[in-house]
Amino acid sequence: MSPALPPGLQLLERGWLSSNSILAVAGDSATLVDSGYAGHAAQTVALVASSLAGRRLTRLINTHSHSDHKI
Numbered sequence: 001m002s003p004a005l006p007p008g009l010q011l012l013e014r015g016w017l018s019s020n021s022i023l024a025v026a027g028d029s030a031t032l033v034d035s036g037y038a039g040h041a042a043q044t045v046a047l048v049a050s051s052l053a054g055r056r057l058t059r060l061i062n063t064h065s066h067s068d069h070k071i
Contacts, residue, residue, distance in 0.1 A: 012047045014040050023051050031059040 005011060005022075012021040014036055021044070022033040030052055036044045048057060 010051055012044070012051065014043055014047070021048075023048065025052075025055060028055050029058040030055050031061060032057060033061050034063055035060055 008025050010023045010025070012023055014020065019034045019036050021036055024031045024033065032048060
């Protein structure tokens with residue numbers, strides 16, 4: 001079992017051939033770290049929208065240049 005993330009951080013998990021993302025929430029805004037594979041764009045958008053809970057996504061940070069970061 002992996003350790004719990006600190007408050008304000010959420011792991012968004014997707015299927016094989018896609019990356020997992022971290023959503024960092026601060027106040028009314030949020031940052032998504034690693035957007036994921038383009039083939040899973042609809043799933044990523046749905047996961048992020050659900051997790052935002054009315055907040056605004058203000059930043060997208062991709063940590064490396066791979067095909068899994070193309071949204």
